[in-house]
Amino acid sequence: xxFELETAPHPxxxxxxxxxxxxxxxxxxKVTILLDDANKVQQVRLHIVEFRGFEKFIEGRPYWxxxxxxxxxxxxxxxxxxxxxxxxxxxxxxxxLTPTAEKIRRLMHYGQIxxxxxxxxxxxxxxxxxxxxxxxxxxxxxxxxxxAQPEIAKMGVLLRKYGxxxxxxxxxxxxxxxxxxxxGVNKSLYAEERAAxxxxxxxxxxxxxxxxxxxxxxxxxxxxxYNAFGRFAAHGMGLVRADGAMDLYHxxxxxxxxxxxxxxxxxxxxxxxxVITEDVKSWSYMKFPFFNALKNSDEGxxxxxxxxxxxxSDFIPTPLADKERQEFLAxxxxxxxxxxxxxxxxxxxxxxxxxxxxxxxxxxxxISGRELMAxxxxxxxGVGVIEAPxxxxxxxxxxxxxxxxxxxNLIVSTTHNNQAMNEAIRVVAKQYLDGKELTEGLxxxxxxxxxxFDPCLSCATHALGQMxxxxxxxxxxxxxxxxxxxxxxxxxxRDSPPA
Amino acid sequence: MTAPILIFGWGNPSRGDDAxxxxxxxxxxxxxxxxxxxxxxxxxxxxxxxxxLERERILFVDASLEAEAPYRQRRLSPxxxxxxxxxxxxxxxxxxxxxxxxxxAPPPCDLLAIRGERFELGExxxxxAASHLEAAxxxxxDWVKQGSTx
Numbered sequence: 042x043x044f045e046l047e048t049a050p051h052p053x054x055x056x057x058x059x060x061x062x063x064x065x066x067x068x069x070x071k072v073t074i075l076l077d078d079a080n081k082v083q084q085v086r087l088h089i090v091e092f093r094g095f096e097k098f099i100e101g102r103p104y105w106x107x108x109x110x111x112x113x114x115x116x117x118x119x120x121x122x123x124x125x126x127x128x129x130x131x132x133x134x135x136x137x138l139t140p141t142a143e144k145i146r147r148l149m150h151y152g153q154i155x156x157x158x159x160x161x162x163x164x165x166x167x168x169x170x171x172x173x174x175x176x177x178x179x180x181x182x183x184x185x186x187x188x189a190q191p192e193i194a195k196m197g198v199l200l201r202k203y204g205x206x207x208x209x210x211x212x213x214x215x216x217x218x219x220x221x222x223x224x225g226v227n228k229s230l231y232a233e234e235r236a237a238x239x240x241x242x243x244x245x246x247x248x249x250x251x252x253x254x255x256x257x258x259x260x261x262x263x264x265x266x267y268n269a270f271g272r273f274a275a276h277g278m279g280l281v282r283a284d285g286a287m288d289l290y291h292x293x294x295x296x297x298x299x300x301x302x303x304x305x306x307x308x309x310x311x312x313x314x315x316v317i318t319e320d321v322k323s324w325s326y327m328k329f330p331f332f333n334a335l336k337n338s339d340e341g342x343x344x345x346x347x348x349x350x351x352x353x354s355d356f357i358p359t360p361l362a363d364k365e366r367q368e369f370l371a372x373x374x375x376x377x378x379x380x381x382x383x384x385x386x387x388x389x390x391x392x393x394x395x396x397x398x399x400x401x402x403x404x405x406x407x408i409s410g411r412e413l414m415a416x417x418x419x420x421x422x423g424v425g426v427i428e429a430p431x432x433x434x435x436x437x438x439x440x441x442x443x444x445x446x447x448x449x450n451l452i453v454s455t456t457h458n459n460q461a462m463n464e465a466i467r468v469v470a471k472q473y474l475d476g477k478e479l480t481e482g483l484x485x486x487x488x489x490x491x492x493x494f495d496p497c498l499s500c501a502t503h504a505l506g507q508m509x510x511x512x513x514x515x516x517x518x519x520x521x522x523x524x525x526x527x528x529x530x531x532x533x534x535r536d537s538p539p540a
Numbered sequence: 541m542t543a544p545i546l547i548f549g550w551g552n553p554s555r556g557d558d559a560x561x562x563x564x565x566x567x568x569x570x571x572x573x574x575x576x577x578x579x580x581x582x583x584x585x586x587x588x589x590x591x592x593l594e595r596e597r598i599l600f601v602d603a604s605l606e607a608e609a610p611y612r613q614r615r616l617s618p619x620x621x622x623x624x625x626x627x628x629x630x631x632x633x634x635x636x637x638x639x640x641x642x643x644x645a646p647p648p649c650d651l652l653a654i655r656g657e658r659f660e661l662g663e664x665x666x667x668x669a670a671s672h673l674e675a676a677x678x679x680x681x682d683w684v685k686q687g688s689t690x
């Protein structure tokens with residue numbers, strides 16, 4: 042697949058726009074756009090600061106510490122790292138989980154999916170979706186949503202809180218949980234915890250259904266725009282259960298080409314390197330994974346996450362979510378399944394699946410069982426893979442005879458989606474920015490495209506007083522022509538008059 | 541029963557001086573002060589608005605690259621947040637979510653911003669930050685005792 046707009050022939054002669062949120066010490070993204078004198082887009086790139094130092098942070102530690110300490114790699118989805126590392130360490134200790142251990146972990150995972158998807162849809166994306174991508178920045182935020190539709194904002198907070206409660210009860214703490222350990226879990230659910238979660242779960246299922254209807258309605262109202270916005274064809278990959286069902290906790294790898302044909306199916310992720318290679322590009326710290334069978338990253342890049350999971354699984358094993366999946370696939374002859382904004386719809390279907398799964402598990406007595414741990418024959422290598430909220434997450438470790446981790450390799454969801462996000466913003470730049478004087482509203486279209494993937498742009502660190510958005514327009518000779526700063530309160534400050 | 545005072549620190553304990561918020565909260569928690577609840581998290585998020593419910597006073601504690609050493613304290617008001625990657629929000633925005641949810645003003649909230657210097661993964665607390673932490677701890681104990689901004 043060609044990468045139009047990835048590299049301009051003579052970048053030194055072009056104007057440069059950088060969309061650079063610097064609100065994080067590490068883990069931030071930056072978009073650079075090169076324009077010619079007629080403001081025609083010539084090059085667009087998304088740079089995400091890779092999570093450098095992860096491996097060094099882990100290497101040398103005893104393996105049993107790893108599931109807890111990896112939560113500190115990411116403040117956004119610590120539970121996903123907790124569980125992926127635990128799955129890898131299950132292999133190190135040679136354990137096959139007891140039913141109670143697996144179900145408690147699943148419960149924790151579905152709680153994470155629920156709270157993460159709720160935050161993303163209700164609080165990060167709904168302002169764009171409800172007010173329009175180029176609407177006034179002063180209202181295009183969650184406060185604006187709360188003012189216009191208070192019930193939506195409230196639903197988002199309470200869904201998220203519920204997911205956090207599931208995590209707290211299964212992991213033992215609100216943060217830095219220790220619930221999942223190599224070979225099992227260290228607690229199951231007490232009767233009063235089950236009762237407390239059961240009391241509200243039906244409301245969570247109902248609100249999740251409402252959320253699916255909301256995004257479906259937005260697609261119906263804005264069919265042409267939603268289908269075309271940042272649309273591109275891509276291969277995809279995700280875990281599926283042995284019977285082809287969606288399974289966010291465990292399964293084999295399934296990859297399909299952009300035309301729908303199968304590249305590999307039910308592949309044992311314990312040897313993921315036989316099907317995936319990580320490429321590098323000189324202009325980005327983040328790696329570019331690709332399918333080995335397609336030779337290189339130009340041809341073999343792919344996307345992961347909700348859109349891929351919902352479209353590539355044969356069915357969803359909870360009835361309400363599966364019904365919504367079928368409607369999603371059939372909508373407008375399948376057009377939404379290839380739309381970048383289709384990520385939002387698929388994400389809400391997954392949130393409904395997570396809510397239904399929590400409900401089912403809460404009715405399963407295994408979650409209060411006492412068989413928490415298993416052991417087996419010690420192994421040297423462990424690979425744990427999980428479908429995190431943003432997509433496939435791979436943890437790979439080697440442990441020596443002294444129980445120390447001597448090698449670690451992590452491929453996070455945002456890395457899998459690296460090329461796909463670049464492709465999305467190039468399409469959007471061409472659709473909306475080409476030949477126009479840049480405004481905050483137009484630049485927000487780029488951010489809307491990135492937000493569809495819900496990338497892990499912010500890591501677990503932050504500090505007060507840094508600017509969240511810095512957009513700079515630089516002439517070919519390096520002169521700054523225009524600069525817009527947007528502060529933490531959404532106020533835009535212009536340093537110089539527009540070019 | 542909900543404790544009338546909440547001290548909420550956030551940051552990543554494994555990122556050098558970003559640990560200042562959680563470390564201060566940990567020190568306060570070890571004192572088991574009556575009527576004081578201590579919470580920590582990696583980042584502030586919308587659901588933390590629910591932690592403000594039924595409180596008399598709240599102290600948010602974070603590391604800061606902007607505050608002058610050793611710390612800066614200020615009273616907060618609800619305000620909007622529109623950062624690009626809003627996986628983490630400001631304490632003012634948490635207060636605003638409280639207003640949106642309850643249609644009422646939140647309890648009085650102060651921010652204690654402790655000066656930090658380095659925030660890389662795997663780093664220890666810097667010597668300067670360790671010193672700032674002690675000063676901030678003394679201020680916090682006064683804040684708890686006095687019942688108002690010291």
